[in-house]
Amino acid sequence: MLEIIRDRRQQADQAQPATTSAIESAAKSAANEQGASIASVEVKTHLRTCTLCEAMCGIKIEYQGDKILSIAGDSDDPHSHGHICPKGYAMQDLHNDPERLRTPLKRVGEQWLPISWDDALEEVANRLTDIQSSHGNDAVAGYWGNPIAHNLGILLTMGRFRQALRTRNLFSASSLDQMPHQLVSYLMFGHSQLFTIPDIDRTDYMLMLGANPAASNGSLMSAGDVLGRLQAITGRGGKIVLIDPRRTETALYVSEHQFIQPGTDALFLLGLLQVIIERRLSKPGRLLELSKGWEALSALLERVPLTRIAEQTGIAAADIERIAVEFASADKAVCYGRMGVATQEFGALNHWLINLLNILTGNLDSAGGMMFSTPAVDMLKTTGRGGFDRYRSRVRGLPEFNRELPAVAMAEEMLQPGKGQVRAFVSIAGNPVLSSPNGRQLEQALEQLDFMVSVDFYLNETTRHAHIILPPTGPFEHEQYDLIFNSFSVHDVAKYADPLFAHPPGTRSDGDIFGELSKRIERRKIAGKPLRQRLKYLVNARLGEYFTPQRILDQGLRSGAYGNGGGLLSRLNPFARKGLSLAELKKHPHGMDLGPLKPSLPGRLFTKDKKIDLAPAILVADLDRLCHRFAEQTAKPGLLLIGRRDLRTNNSWMHNSYRLVKGKDRCALFLHPEDAAAHGLGNRDQARLVSAKGELLVTVKITEDIKPGVVSLPHGWGHHRPGMRISIAQASPGISMNDLTDEHLVDQLSGNAVLNGVPVTLQRYEEA
Incomplete structure (x- = not known):
């Protein structure tokens, strides 16, 4: 094992961005391996987009034959302008990883045996439909991880697969992340996918809550070279204020940082709004006529005194007042909140109050404020607007949203006996054992399933419980167009890339896998049905082929805002004569600059009356929960656990790249000096961190970059489980924060997991 790891490390080190001489050397080596001269294999360049986070940075790949020689930022990319972070270089590690699965595997006892694609797909379809035939459609559950957002093939075939399963037990990483944001967009703007995007390129004042773009590269804010863009704000005389329980990496780039008590962001936002309304600083402008429910906003006033808000949040009343006045007085301001405010007790309320702050100050749908993208392919036209609370989970009664149930309910739906119990599971490009609360409970649930199939190219903490693993091709082996992240972009762009490498023999893409699975499941379910239904199946199967x-992409481009059928914008844009199509987009391998974000209301709204609903009843009612929670003097809580991100390892599947995990320990527990002294702990000491759901042995890192009373661990680690094939990750296993988080702690409104503000205790570890 150690020899394998050492060899893999040497390979990763040698694959760092290469100089010209290094490229020539690597090319010569590759050619020699193939028994050919260097002159016989041409060194070529391929342009595409990095898919390891949301930033959509353009990359330039030098390759020879099937060997990648180097990866660098594409200086001609109109979105990222040559910026690239360490993850971009590491894409080659994913492609070259000898542990990446390429052949379907079947678990037989303790062994994993190769199985043909035809046998694997047939067995999966048979097992899933047999279980549904015996126990009902809801006996099968599915989970989608966040890597699917970059994958065109999955996005375009997933709808058919979901329809083929016909189960209510569908889950995704959305309810471990941004579900509150989506719910608020649905309630206020009429569509769950209509995300508000901060126009950071033109703002004068940016207020950030629970966001760390220096580590995330921007989230629900696709911004190549996001730090350069933030520096440009202060460079032109603007101001950035960061509100976070930790002085994060982003704090180095802002004008002001304020520590806040975890879980109190809604109180802070309420305080800002109360100051703005009471001092008559609101200036909604044209939004006055575009919105309804103004009278209901009186519910915001006189709810919690500012002195009480200051006491609970830890931010002085004078600072709250000052920030409110600064924000309202700025010519162009934007308030932006991300995962830190979504994954807490009042996640949906946070996003509602953020929207209200932008609207009351006239900073929605205007340059420098919160805006809406105009993507070349508008998914909002083809996806449902969403829906909420049309049915509930069987065990706990949690509400659905967008035909998905909260991920916190997965394990209990598998473990609780009775009618509707989940007996089979489909996991797709995700690792919920590490990413969802109380991962140990989910492990127990997966172990006792009748059947599980994983579509994934790693044998990891989650997929090791599967009976069959279907590995798709890698990101360099299929076409690329960012349907999702173009909708989050801070500047409208479009870019397409053909596959860099052809599918190796005996492999299949995600789209191939789900297209074939859907067809086989439908065929089994349609057997014996009336002729009309069987004909409908045949027609759908032909259309799918x-x-x-x-x-589909070409049609989306042609019918979009920049195509020849896109209405006013298509007539005004520079591509109007031809209209944007896939053929036209391919002429621009570096990508196309479609211009800055554009005002788009009321046309972009999906509400029936084309007005923003300022005060949806369920959000106004949730204010009562907030005020009741903080109305009385409460005892000072013990330690509260929050998460954190790392630039190199946003997700667990990046941990099998040595270049991304080498170096410093990323799993230490951040602890303030006051708390360290109170617990008798020194730097690098070992301690037991205990929650209601479990305990971990942690290594302490004492730092003043965290608020007293708060501790922090990263997510996505914990590679100590047996039976996996991810040797580099196992050599640096770390610990899983989600062995401590509680699946019963949720935002009551949206059902989103609470991953920040988890009560814990800390004890010095004494060896026996």
């Missing part, structure tokens, strides 16, 4: 990802 005809509408390839490229054909």
Whole structure:
């Protein structure tokens, strides 16, 4: 094992961004391996977008034959302008990883045996439909991880697969992340996918809550070279204020940082709004006529005194007042909140109050404020607007949203006997054992399933419980167009890339896998049905074969805002004569600059009356929960656990790249000096961190960059489980924060997991 790891480390080190001489050397080595001269294999360049986070940075790949020689930032990319972070270089590690699965595997006892694609797909379809035939459609559950957001093939075939399963037990990483944001967009703007995007390129004042773009590269804010963009704000005389329980990496780039008590962001926002309304600083402008429910905003006033808000948040009343006045007085301001405010007790309320702050100050749908993207392919036209609380989970009664149930309910739906119990599970590009609360309970649930299939190219903490693993091709082996992240972009762009490498023999893409699975499941379910239904199946199957990802993408581009059928914007844009199409987009391999974000209301709204609903009843009612929670003097809580992100390892599947995990310990527990002294702990000491759900042995890192009373661990680690094939990750296993988080702690409104503000205790570890 150690020899394998050492060899892999040497390979990763040698694959750092290469100089010209290094490229020539690598090319010569590759050619020698193939028994050919260097002159016989041409060194080529391929342009595409990095898919390891939301930033959409353009990359330039030098390759020879099937060997990647180097990866660098594409200086001609109109979105990222040559910026690249360490993850971009590491894409080659994912492609070259000898532990990446390429052949379907079947678990037989303790062994994993290769199985043909035809046998694997047939067995999966048979097992899933047999279980549904015996126990009902809801006996099968599915989970989608966040890597699917970059994958065109999955995005275009997933709808059919979901329809084929016909189960209510569908889950995704959305309810471990941004579900509150989506719910608020649905309630206020009429569509769950209509995200508000901060126009950071033109703002004068940016207020950030629970966001760390220096580590995330921007989230729900796709911004190549996001730090350069933040520096440009202060460079032109603007101001950035960061509100966070930790002085994060982003704090180095802001004008002011304020520590806040975890879970009290809604109180802070309420305080800002109360100051703005009471001092008559609101200036909604045209939004006055575009919105309804103004009278209901009186519910915001006189709810919690500012002195009480200051006491609970830890931010002085004078600072709250000052920030409110500064924000309202700025010519162009934007308030932006991300995962830190979504994954807490009042996640939906936080996003509602953020929207209200932007609206009351006239900073929605205007340059420098919160805006809406105008993507070249508008998914909002083809996806449902969403829905909320149309049914509930069987065990706990948690509400659905967008035909998904909260991920916190997965394990209990598998473990609780009775009608509707989940007996089979489909996991897709996700690792919920590490990413969802109380991962140990989910492990127990997966172990006792009748059947599980994983579509993934790693044998990891989650997929090791599967009976069959279907590995898709890698990101360099399929076409690329960012349907999702173009909708989050701070500047409208479009870019397409053909596959860099052809599918190796005996492999299949995600789209191939789900297209074939859907067809086989539908065929089994349609057997014996009336002729009309069987004909409908045949028609759908033919259409599925005809509408390839490229054909669907081409139609989306042609019918979008920049195509020849896109209405006013298509007539005003520079591509109007031809209209944007896939063929036209391919002429721009570096990508196309479609311009800055544009005002788009009321046309972009999906509400029936084309007005913003300022005061949806369920959000106004949730104010009562907030005020009741903080109305009385409460005892000072013990330690509260929050998460954190790392630039190199946003997700667990990046941990099998040595270049991304080498170096400093990323799993230490951040602890303030006051708390360290109170617990008798020194730097690098070992301690027991205990929650209601479990305990971990942690290494302490004492730092003043965290608020007293708060401790922090990263997510996505914990690679100590047996039976995996991720040797580099196992050599640096770390610990899983989600062995401590509680699946019963949720935002009561949206059902989103609470991953920040988890009560814990800390004890010095004494060896026996």
